[in-house]
Amino acid sequence: MKILAAIARETGKPFSVEHIEIEEPRQDEILVKVVATGVCHTDLVVRDGMMPTPLPAVLGHEGAGIVEKVGAGISKVKPGDHVVMTFNSCGTCPSCKNHDISYCHEFFPRNFEGARSDGSSALSQDGTPITSNFFGQSSFASYAICNELNVVKVPADIKLELLGPLACGIQTGAGSVLNALQVSQGDSFVVFGTGSVGLSAIMAASAVSATTIIAVDMNDDRLALAKSLGATHTINPSKVNSTEEILKITGYGAKFALDTTGIPAVIKGAVESLAPKGTCGILGASGPDTEISFNETHFMSGGRRLMGIVEGESNPDVFIPELIRLYQAGKFPFDKLIKMYDFQDINQAVEDSESGVTIKPVVTMPAA
Known part of the structure; x- marks a missing residue:
């Protein structure tokens, strides 16, 4: 399927908004139609070559959207559910089993190496693979693939455009x-x-x-x-x-x-x-x-x-809904930190973040 994505092609250079291809979700994967994604300092650190994520890459790790398709092995969410995509983990190491998910023994490869565990990528352009799976999502795109361990179902009556930053920066x-x-x-x-x-x-x-x-x-x-x-x-x-x-x-x-x-x-x-x-x-x-x-x-x-x-030592399945409840109760007005940008203006959002003009930029995807 053709999607729109912001690609980090060269170290320290602006993102390039282009059309690329995304695979169908595998048995253990979830395809999410991205509504909005927060821009985080970590995205910029990777873009600037301070982490070994291979370029060209689709970054973005504070995605919020609507489930489009699920693989046969998925039971946590279904098409139509509103979700936030957060950091990835293995689910089987001692930390994960002890619910210390942010200290997963495979935190670095699962979030920064830019590929599935088998080394493949869900993203390509004209047959050439593009680094994907950043924080298990690569959500600087109109669609993203994630899995059950890093997707959190959220209430449908809260604006999805607001919720992406709960996945990383605000959660932290x-x-x-x-x-x-x-x-x-x-x-x-x-x-x-x-x-x-x-x-x-x-x-x-x-x-x-x-x-x-x-x-x-x-x-x-x-x-x-x-x-x-x-x-x-x-x-x-x-x-x-x-x-x-x-x-x-x-x-x-x-x-x-x-x-x-x-x-x-x-x-x-x-x-x-x-x-x-x-x-x-x-x-x-x-x-x-x-x-x-x-x-x-x-x-x-x-x-x-x-x-x-x-990541704030968070169990996202528990903590993100807790933050939403605090927001609804008027005790956690995180929306005051957010400024929205059209996805095509992602480089302006980055510039405003780096200059301090905007505290938490969020890029919103085209409606179509």
Whole structure:
């Protein structure tokens, strides 16, 4: 079947919107008519050659759409169901069996290698294969193939255009707070970086009534938005020392901190801002060989903790519907982060994301 797709053909170059072919779904696969897809920083990291996903590739991993066809072995969804496509996993390793799906032992090959487990691709152009299966979906396209392990059925009465970002960025921020750190009522929480992930973390902390919620960023407009979404305090580290300010606000340091920047110096400051027995979560790194250093005595003597977090430690089948319920209850207004773009304008969406003009771009597919 002919589909429309945005192809990353060359490292660091704009996406090329072209017609390509997609295979029929196999027995264990699901064909989804994509309605909209979020644009995530990870898509751009791959486009820019910082991950070994082979180009040319169809990226996109925050897809939302309607099930078109299912293979004979599929029972989880049926044609006509509204779904979100999230990260992929194997379903059989010790982590998956323990419901720690985001720490699947095959997370990297299932999400970044750009092929089915047998090495084949569902996408091609004039007989030449194009890298597909990115995060088990490659949803920068009018149709995508996924499987039961990374598809989540969602209510049909919620606009699908909004729901794609719940698959990764927003799930990561909110899940880091609710699942990994387990911030709760009365806690103090500080987030470093107020992009879509950091702002989602703030909304989640507010939803569980954390008492002190501190946003740290050098963009005053983002800090103002953070305040409107639940932050009780904001800090611009270009104007003041963020660690000193956090200690001043909390009296002894924060119980929880979350770094969304991946910058070693920022992570060091986040650890320094922790109270005794406090925990800092980190969501990314600025490069594959990046190292973090901090004062051993301060870290050890206060019983402080540093933890890596992937995809918000979420079980998407449970957590994405939970986020939708919070949204419906008015406690998680993630729609305030989203700006819609026509699919043909995907490169403008990317540019606006990279410049900071747009927090969470979502590209919508043509109706036909």
